[in-house]
Amino acid sequence: MSEHKKEFEPVIVAFTCEHCAYAAADLAGLSKMHFPPNVRTIRLPCTGKVDMLYILRAFELGADGVFVAGCLKDQCHYVDGNYKAEARVMFLKKVLDALGFGGDRLEMYFMSSAMSDKFVEVAHEFTERIRRLGPTPFFKRRSEVLAK
């Protein structure tokens, strides 16, 4: 009997703004557009609410990748929440790179509520990116530290 190696299925957490990306994901679902079930969406009133600790906590709890999806630039309902989120994501990407964790495991996207096709495209592309990167190194690192 041959053994088949099971393909790695990444766990992806998506912090989404309810005015745009969350609504776009909802529209994609209503339109029966297929996107990977790997993506777990978390609804926020605005991506400006995304704290860096939320992102780190998602990784700590086992996410292999995290993305933040907010309104189109200059269309945030709270003026500049998406710009604040983008700045936090860009900073954290550098931190993750410096730690050897991989900044590519984190990304920021912008879309409107009508852009269900964009949400689907992002979900597919990001899932494939994380699949190529492999499982999160966090648990391996943690077990290495605890073993010392």
Ligand code: FES
């Ligand atoms: Fe959507 Fe601010 S209201 S990102």
